[in-house]
Each structure stands twice: as structure tokens, then as C-alpha cells.
């Protein structure tokens with residue numbers, strides 16, 4: 108989205124949206140009645156996060172960094188991890204500015220949302236001129252390299268940003284990426300999953316806040332389709348760049364996406380206005396999120412008004428230019444505290460998967476079950492290893508693969524073999540499993556998963 112008066116007014120007219128992601132595992136509050144005094148701590152009481160977009164160029168500003176360190180527990184790079192920033196020349200990668208933000212966040216115990224692996228905008232010049240299969244390959248390479256580089260450090264990636272058209276069509280936006288074929292989005296998600304299996308994978312867009320909007324419906328149909336076909340998607344980001352009002356059906360939008368089995372995250376929140384009106388709008392957004400278990404966090408798109416992409420036309424954030432709390436800040440804090448301490452409901456994964464239980468876990472034994480995300484030509488298998496009635500001090504899982512199937516990578520396990528019977532064993536941190544407890548590992552393969560049936564034994 109470009110910063111123009113037109114786009115901001117369009118947001119004012121059209122927007123309402125929220126998004127969240129959940130890990131399914133919430134943080135437990137340590138007290139039941141005390142109100143927390145920072146955004147991050149108050150959100151954590153209900154298992155959520157409160158984040159901000161951060162610019163590397165402001166990390167030398169002590170007021171800015173003071174607010175960041177004190178108030179927020181999730182960080183998004185405002186521009187530094189986009190395609191133009193990370194691959195300025197084809198196959199030459201540049202992570203210095205992204206690293207400044209990621210390293211600051213991790214050193215402060217904060218988590219990071221990755222933004223963004225694929226977008227029609229802010230492409231490097233070399234990519235802008237590409238099309239067809241060359242562009243598709245460049246896209247896959249970009250996602251592979253960037254997501255692999257940051258592997259293990261990212262809570263959730265905005266894998267694809269703003270791929271749907273504005274207006275009433277509910278269809279895709281025209282772009283060089285879209286013209287490589289309608290499957291480009293699912294290819295992007297599968298590539299990201301393989302490169303960083305531990306990150307949640309989100310689709311992120313604006314003006315998808317109102318349930319009544321055609322654009323919202325288009326994104327909803329895509330997520331529904333992805334879930335039905337096992338395309339890996341974990342979350343939907345509602346950017347939520349708002350005018351002074353919030354769509355009346357915003358919570359409905361959040362709820363409807365959540366029911367599809369994805370987390371919802373509010374990813375780029377900012378709201379025009381001032382004083383009590385702005386505070387009320389921020390309160391309503393916060394309340395809409397905390398009302399839905401799978402709305403797992405909120406990120407504001409900047410810290411002080413003067414840091415906002417919308418300044419000076421709007422003063423849409425929670426702190427004024429001097430770093431003072433605005434009425435909107437207090438409204439958000441109160442709404443977050445009113446929500447806690449409760450945990451977002453632990454969620455069940457509803458991917459299109461087959462689960463096969465093998466062997467009975469006797470004393471000293473174990474079971475292995477496989478959940479599959481399959482596509483034409485490959486699959487990801489997540490394997491759950493469960494100890495029987497006594498603890499394990501090491502485990503080994505064998506999988507017989509159909510002819511023509513080849514393992515390409517694995518995580519949280521060692522592997523021997525790539526075809527035929529492939530054996531996975533625990534790594535140093537997941538070999539000890541208490542009686543009845545489980546650990547998980549996974550692998551990706553090309554070929555078919557037909558008949559995949561893991562067997563587990565203790566080592």
C-alpha cells in the first residue's frame with residue numbers, strides 16, 4: 108500500500124480488520140487479579156502479544172528504543188526484511204538491517220514477525236522486470252534463502268502480502284507474480300514451510316477487515332481452499348489501517364477466519380483521529396481481538412505518531428511525538444487487562460492430513476503417528492513420538508517410503524537414508540520423553556506419501 112492521501116482515505120472508508128496467530132499454547136498468567144502496566148505484559152496475561160513495527164534507522168533514538176523495550180514483546184521490521192531490502196541484486200542477499208532489528212528484539216527477549224517474503228510492491232528493480240518461469244524461480248529462491256537465513260528466529264512470516272484486488276471482484280490483484288500462475292501463493296507457502304518449518308505462515312492484507320467486503324471474502328475462500336487441500340497456512344494477518352471508525356463486523360471477520368483453523372493477527376494497526384474518539388476505536392479493536400481465542404496478538408505500525416507512515420496527515424499511534432502515552436494507550440491497556448488472565452483455547456490442527464497410528468506402546472515402548480500435508484509431487488510429514496508407560500531415553504522411528512519417494516530435509520531429528528526405509532533418531536534435546544508424553548519431529552519429501560506408516564522403538 109502506498110502512502111498517498113487517496114489510499115489513506117480509502118482505508119478510512121473501507122477498513123476494519125483484525126488478525127491474530129496462535130501457537131495453540133498460551134502463556135499462563137502468574138497472578139489472577141493484578142493489572143499489568145505495559146502493553147506486552149497485559150497482552151501476555153491472556154496468552155497474546157503486543158507488537159510494534161520498528162525501523163532500523165531509529166534504533167539509535169533513546170526515547171524510541173526505551174518505549175520499544177518497555178512496552179512491546181513482538182517486533183516487525185517496517186521495511187528491512189522486504190524483497191528489495193534483502194535481495195537488492197539477484198542472488199546477492201543483504202541482511203544487515205534486518206539483523207539489526209531481529210538481534211535487538213531477540214536480545215530483549217522479544218519475538219519477531221517476518222515481513223514479508225513475497226509482495227507485488229517493494230520488489231528490487233531486477234525483479235520488477237522479470238516474468239514467467241524465470242520470475243517464479245527467482246521467487247522460490249528468494250523465499251528459500253531469506254526464510255532459511257532467519258530459520259528458527261521468526262515467530263510468524265507474512266509469506267505473501269496484499270495479493271488480492273481492491274474493489275468488488277474478490278479476486279487476485281494483477282501483478283508480475285500473479286501472472287506467473289494462480290498457484291504462486293501456494294508455492295510460496297510450501298517453500299516457506301520447507302525453509303523454516305517452525306515459523307507460522309501468514310497471509311497478510313489490508314481492507315479485509317469488514318466481513319461484508321468482497322476482498323475479505325476472496326481471502327477467506329483462499330484460506331478455506333488451502334486448508335481443504337493441505338496447503339500449509341497457519342494465520343491470517345489483518346493489517347487494520349483504519350480511518351476514525353472501525354467496521355461494525357470486524358469481530359465477525361476475526362471469528363470467521365478463526366473457525367477455518369487459522370490464527371488471526373492484527374498486523375499493522377493504526378487509527379486516525381485523536382482523544383476520546385481515537386481511544387474508543389483502539390478499545391474496540393482490542394476488544395474484538397481478545398473476544399476470539401485464536402486472535403493471538405496485535406501489532407501497531409509504529410511507536411510514536413511521528414514514526415508513522417501516515418504522519419503528519421494523521422497521528423494514528425499510541426504515543427505522541429514526545430513519547431507520551433495518549434488516551435488510546437490507556438484504552439488499549441485497559442482492554443487487554445480486562446481480557447486476562449485467560450488462555451486462548453488450545454487449538455487443534457485441521458490440516459488435510461492422514462494420521463496413522465502404529466504399534467501399541469508397552470512399557471519402554473513408544474508409538475509414532477504421522478500427520479501429512481500433501482501436494483502434487485511432495486509432502487511434509489510431522490511425526491509425533493509418544494512414550495509408553497515408562498519414560499524413553501532415546502527413540503528411533505522408521506518409515507518405509509514408496510518407490511520414487513525421496514526425503515529432502517528433516518527437523519528435530521537425525522536421519523539415515525533418503526529412500527526406501529528411512530530411520531530418524533532423536534537429537535540431543537528431545538530424546539528424553541516422560542511416560543505418556545510426546546515430542547515431535549518432521550521431514551519433507553518429494554513423491555508420494557501413500558501408505559506411510561511410521562514405527563517407533565526405544566533406543
Ligand code: 9MR
Nearest residue numbers: 108109110185186228229268346375416
Ligand atoms: O510503513 C512502510 C513505509 O515506511 C514504506 O515506505 C511503505 C512502502 O511500501 O511500506 C510501509 O509499510 C506497509 C507494509 O509493508 C504493508 N502494508 C501497508 C504498509 C503501509 O503502507
